[in-house]
Amino acid sequence: MTTLTVTAKGQVTLRKDLLKHLGVEPGQKIEVSELPGGRIEVKAARPGGTIDSFIGLLAGKTRKVATIEEMNEAAASGWAGRE
Known part of the structure; x- marks a missing residue:
């Protein structure tokens, strides 16, 4: 069991090993x-799978034109909450 300390502001910082266990990286919720x-109960927040979160998934990640297979894979990953 891990013991955490509550700050004067009422905040708690989760240790890196706990965040890793949750599969959470900086900037995620x-x-x-x-x-x-x-x-x-604490768990990693997973995106709701909206079309807005899907649009632009590959923007800025590559300079090449994606194949239909790559687009399908990106779509499946985005809807499944993976990036």
Whole structure:
């Protein structure tokens, strides 16, 4: 079990090993759910799979023209919450 310290501002910093366990990288979000008995559940937030999040998925990542197979793979990864 890991013990974390609450700062004077009421904030808690998760250690790198916990973030790695969640599969969360800097800039990504986590979800916290309140459970009975003063407990919480923390998990990695996954994108909802909107078309807005899909559009521009490859923008700026490559200078070459993507093949249809590469576009299909990017679409599948984007909708599955992977980048």
